[in-house]
Amino acid sequence: MIEARHLTKVYADLHRGPFVALENLSFTATRGEVYGLLGPNGAGKTTALRILSTVLQPTHGTALVNGFDVVTRPAQVRKTIGFMSANTAVYDRMTAWEMVEYFGRLYGMEDEPLRQRMELLFERLKMQEIRDLLGAKMSTGMKQKVSIARAIVHDPPVLIFDEATNGLDVLVARSLLQAVAELRDQGKCIVFSTHIMREAERLCDRIAIVHHGRLLAEGSVEELRDRYNQPDLEEVFFDLISNQEKELATGNR
Amino acid sequence: MQWKNVSLIYHREMRDQLRDRRTLFLIAVLPLLLYPLLGTSFFQLTQFLRDHTAKVLVVGGRQLHGVDWLPKLLDDGRFDAALFERPDQRDSLELVSARDFPALEQDLRKGKRLRTEGAADGQLPETETDEAAFDNAARQLLDSGQVEAVLVFPTGFKERLREVRRALLERQAGDAADLPEPIILFNSANDKSQLTQLRVEQVLRRWRSDVTEVNLTASDVPVEATSPFELRPRDMAEAEQRQAAVWSKILPFFVFIWALTGAFYPAVDLCAGEKERGTLETLLTSPALRREIVWGKLLTVMTFSSITALLNLASLGLTGKFVIDQLSQIPAFGQEHALSLPPAVSLLWLGAALIPISALFSALCLACAALARSTKEGQYYLMPLMLVTMPLMMLPMSPGVELNLGNSLVPLTGLTLLLRALIEGQYPAPGLFIAPIAVTCLCCLLAIRWAEEQFNRESVLFRESERLELGRWLVHLVRDRGETPSFAQGVLCVAIILVVQFFISVALSVHQGGPLDFGALARAVLISQLACIFAPAALMTIVLTRRPGRTLLLERTPLWRHLWAAAGVALLMHPVVVRLAEHIAKVYPIAKETEAAAKGIESALAGAPHFLVAVLLIAVVPALCEEIAFRGFVLSGLRHVGHKWWAIVLSSVAFGLVHPFLHQKINATVMGVVIGYVAVQSGSLWPCILLHGLHNSLQLVMQHCAAAVQADAQHPLAYILGGESPLLYRPLTVAACGLAALAMLWSFRGASYRPTREEQLETARQRGDAPLAAV
Structure with a gap:
């Protein structure tokens, strides 16, 4: 469903010169699984997912989403994904219902199926009471719900969540994780990026540990623990990252 | 969409x-x-305007009293109501006398002894100090806004009036010219004062015609004598x-x-x-x-x-x-x-x-x-x-x-x-x-x-706020320079060329004294080509690109067939360009100054030591400099736009812009598209330089040909050139050459065209397939 091939992204940076945000990142995620991108802040997760959602162009390499190339068929890619991140806000001067309806229409849904789908979503996400509330008046949790409804209104086979639990309280974060798990059970292919170990452990079927734009390790939580002979994911993570830091330091010397 | x-x-x-x-x-x-x-505010303002009363200080007004035949000028602290267009305007000018300013009274009264231009010379020396004292006092009043204008009737003004009347009544030449005239002092830096002066002047003019009328009536001359007719303009709108x-x-x-x-x-x-x-x-x-x-x-x-x-x-x-x-x-x-x-x-x-x-x-x-x-x-x-x-x-x-x-x-x-x-x-x-x-x-x-x-x-979409540090930014420009210039750098190059050209052309026109001879022309051309066009492009290439050879299209050895084709296009395009120029000149006539300038250049070129020197100056040097700048640096930068035709058209518009006269601009833009196409398709600058150089030298050769055809109608060239003056290509020649030039350009199609990364991506997007891997 998602196939990232040698994704590389270089930004121009005044201070550091060309800055490599992503280096040769390749991975595959299939339907019915949550693929986790785990890494500290600035590891390149957001860049990778923005490339998958076609808002950024890779410097080299490409990715196939549902068989469409993100570089040459961006419009088709966007039709088949639902994208949600801490950066994708809701409109202040639109109600929850209007917002979801607007995106449903942009995804090309007909009136009647859209209405039915929205009724279902609003019911399932418990959003009936904020139906006519303007975005500006919503709490963070409410906004997050609207964002989820917006991302899945067209029932896409691929979902991309970028640090979606950022800034949420425990209750809201928990219900979001539940929603993601449900979507996985419906057979969606989900890419989920986070820097929180527990979320990755609980939710992800496979995890890629990313640091400085490079993929350091990939596998299920058990596989990673066994491979690196550590009691839990946090230790694996810490181990991998400090090793890479050392390598980079010696390499620079 | x-x-x-x-x-x-x-x-x-x-x-x-x-x-x-x-x-x-x-x-x-x-x-x-x-x-x-x-x-509302406008109404408030108009009220201010209407309520405004100006003060006029009158010095020496008393001498006008007691002359019974004289029409009334001053009346109870105002000008006489009859002297205004509308009686209510009378209140807008208030008259004050020297007595109202006790501190300055003495000095103000000295104004009566003021000299006027009409007054005779040989005054007493003390009047100069009097004049200065009066001027000081008047200036003080005007500057402080206590009065808006000062009207002075110097002593002897009454005599002047009498003398004029006497001369008229007795029908003999008078000597009133030597007697003093009234003076209005005002401050032109102050709007209010200036307006008051105009009003006072209007009043005095009316009074003057009243005086004239009275005098004429008294001497039995009809009033019409002074104005035999009136002009009556009629607005037909x-x-x-x-x-x-x-x-x-x-x-x-x-x-x-x-x-x-x-x-x-x-x-x-x-x-x-x-x-x-x-x-x-x-x-x-x-x-x-x-x-x-x-x-x-x-x-x-x-x-x-x-x-x-x-x-x-x-x-x-x-x-x-x-x-x-x-x-x-x-x-x-x-x-x-x-x-x-x-x-x-x-x-x-x-x-x-x-x-x-x-x-x-x-x-x-x-x-x-x-x-x-x-x-x-x-x-x-x-x-x-x-x-x-x-x-x-x-x-x-x-x-x-x-x-x-x-x-x-x-x-x-x-x-x-x-x-x-x-x-x-x-x-x-x-x-x-x-x-x-x-x-x-x-x-x-x-x-x-x-x-x-x-x-x-x-x-642009994901710009993050970064501290702008000029030094770092400049370092970044040079350190992280690309193989070829960016789009923005291409545009910047055009802007720099235009700016430098502006300053140098102003400097040249100032230093250019006397007639234009060959030496001056050569200097002007060399300076404008080397300093305005070549230098910015060359410097920017060296500083801002990692592969200057690729930027300036000098990496590849040109193919012989491209060179031949470029030469062919230059020759074949010439009739088309000449016809086009003539057509533009018909629609939009050439300005006289432009024509004079062109004539000046022509005659200066005739003074060249050798024909080839003129060719070198007019054809070879511009071809080298302009091609390096426009088909080299600028076009390489603009090609990052992702579509070669956009890049070609934009670069040729820029090429047109740097030419001084309108007709040259249009001509250069058209040629720019042709040469730009040759540059993109052949991937080499040499065919462009050849095309450009030949095109320019043809302008010079034409003059010789024209002379030959005009001298001898049987000349072989007469088949393609009309024997008329100014010399023109025959329409058939133009059509045939145009078609042949298009065919030659067509031969460049699919040559060794090397698309940029952006162009490849655009093509891949339009076809909807995967982009080419190796770019």
């Missing part, structure tokens, strides 16, 4: 804007309040025409300014605002194409722009009607000068012109707003936008500027002039009608394309 999506986005943005209080205030409430408020002339200047400017303002704020909110609020990324991840987003937003901005303009017009109209009705009651505004509301037809034309104008402004604003990171940054862009568009809108308001082919091609100016002509009721020729609209549409398309470009650039 799906219009369904555009309409969806449009409706959402409209609803969003209408829910925004700020926008509603700006487009709906502000105009409703603005004009009534302006009207009807009231409506006069009104239209006024409205045609004001209305377009007014409406366009509001169209710009009305477009700007929604544009900033729709782009920079959405970026700031994070909703733009949400929209970008939806299937809507960037183009659909731009069009949806553009239509919204356009709607607001036109509504703002129309509402302002309506509000101004209603307030204006009220004000005009009131003003026409004030006697100062004579009935015949009173304005009425503009005629309905002019409003219709205005409405029609509003559509392309608001489209243009909306696209410009949208592109600027897309560039901005935040609304605050967005607001900064209003000023530059105004600075660029204002002069273009002001130009048509200046007197004497009329719609012609030249200025109809200037964006905004052309349309404003067309609108002015239409409101005045003149319907221009179809060409002049279409040209401004076509230019506006073209600008619109360019601006929309630019806005789309902004939406496609991730550096």
Whole structure:
């Protein structure tokens, strides 16, 4: 469903010169699984997912989403994904219902199926009471719900969540994780990026540990623990990252 | 592009804007309040104006008393009421005497002994000190605003009047010329003082003609003797025409300014605002194409722009009607000068012109707003936008500027002039009608394309605030330079060339004294080519690119067939270019100065030591310098735009711009497209230099050929050249050569064209396949 091939992204940076945000990142995620991108802040997760959602162009390499190339068929890619991140806000001067309806229409849904789908979503996400509330008046949790409804209104086979639990309280974060798990059970292919170990452990079927734009390790939580002979994911993570830091330091010397 | 999506986005943005209080205030409430408020303040001001009374100090007025035949000038602290156009104006000038300023009284009285130009020489030396004392006192009063003007009747003025009368009555020449005349002192740096001086002068003029009349009557000469006839100009313009002339200047400017303002704020909110609020990324991840987003937003901005303009017009109209009705009651505004509301037809034309104008402004604003990171940054862009568009809108308001082919091609100016002509009721020729609209549409398309470009650039969409440090930025430019220059660097190069050219041409024209000889011409050409064109391009290539050879298209060895083909194109294009130039000159006649300049250059070239030296100067040097700059650096930079034809056309427009005269500009733009195509297809600069050099030298050779054909009609060249003067190619020659040139250019097709990365990507996108891996 998602196939990232040698994704590389270089930004121009005044201070550091060309800055490599992503280096040769390749991975595959299939339907019915949550693929986790785990890494500290600035590891390149957001860049990778923005490339998958076609808002950024890779410097080299490409990715196939549902068989469409993100570089040459961006419009088709966007039709088949639902994208949600801490950066994708809701409109202040639109109600929850209007917002979801607007995106449903942009995804090309007909009136009647859209209405039915929205009724279902609003019911399932418990959003009936904020139906006519303007975005500006919503709490963070409410906004997050609207964002989820917006991302899945067209029932896409691929979902991309970028640090979606950022800034949420425990209750809201928990219900979001539940929603993601449900979507996985419906057979969606989900890419989920986070820097929180527990979320990755609980939710992800496979995890890629990313640091400085490079993929350091990939596998299920058990596989990673066994491979690196550590009691839990946090230790694996810490181990991998400090090793890479050392390598980079010696390499620079 | 799906219009369904555009309409969806449009409706959402409209609803969003209408829910925004700020926008509603700006487009709906502000105009409703603005004009009534302006009207109120205007009335306040007119009241100030009417209540104003000016003080005039009169020195030496007493001598006019007791001359019984003299018409009355001063009357109880005022000028006589009969001397004013309307009796109520009498109160606007209050007269004071030296006695009212005790501290200065002594000095002021010395004014009576003031010398005037008419006075005889040989005055006593003490008058000079008197004069200085009086001047000081008068200046003190004028500067402090205690009086607005000083009127002095020097001692002896009465005698002058008597002498004039005596001479007339006794029918003999008098010697009044030696006697003093009245003087008005005022301060021209002070508006009020200047106005008072004019009023006093008017009063004195009337009084003077009264005096003349009395004298004439007394000496039995008919009054008509002084003015045997009166001039009676008759204005044939009807009231409506006069009104239209006024409205045609004001209305377009007014409406366009509001169209710009009305477009700007929604544009900033729709782009920079959405970026700031994070909703733009949400929209970008939806299937809507960037183009659909731009069009949806553009239509919204356009709607607001036109509504703002129309509402302002309506509000101004209603307030204006009220004000005009009131003003026409004030006697100062004579009935015949009173304005009425503009005629309905002019409003219709205005409405029609509003559509392309608001489209243009909306696209410009949208592109600027897309560039901005935040609304605050967005607001900064209003000023530059105004600075660029204002002069273009002001130009048509200046007197004497009329719609012609030249200025109809200037964006905004052309349309404003067309609108002015239409409101005045003149319907221009179809060409002049279409040209401004076509230019506006073209600008619109360019601006929309630019806005789309902004939406496609991730550096613009995801710009992060970075401290601007000039030093680091310069280091970054050189350290992280690309293989070839970027688009912006290409544009910058053109801008630098234009700026340097401006300064050097001014300097050259100042130092250029006397007639133009070959030496001076050679110096001018060398300086302008090397310093203005070659130096910036070469320096920028060395500093800003990692592969200068590739940038300047000098890496590849040119193919012989490309060189032959380029030479062929140069020869074959010549008849076409000459015909084209002649045609342009017919449509838009060459200015006398341009013709004189061309003649000067021609004669200077005739003074060249050898024909080949002239060729070197006029053909080889420009070919080398201009090709390195325009087909080398500039075109390489512009090709990052992603479509070779856009790059070619833009670079040739830039190439046209650096040429001084209009006819050269058009010619150079056309040749620029041809040479640009050769450059892109052959991937080498040498064919371009050859083509350019040959093209230029043909201009020189032509003069020799012309002389030969004119001398001998049987000359072989006469088959292709008409024997007329000025020498022209025969139409058949032009057609045949044009076709042959096209065929030759066609042979470049599919040559070793090396697409840039952006061009490959664009092609891959259009075909919908995977991009080429190795770029």
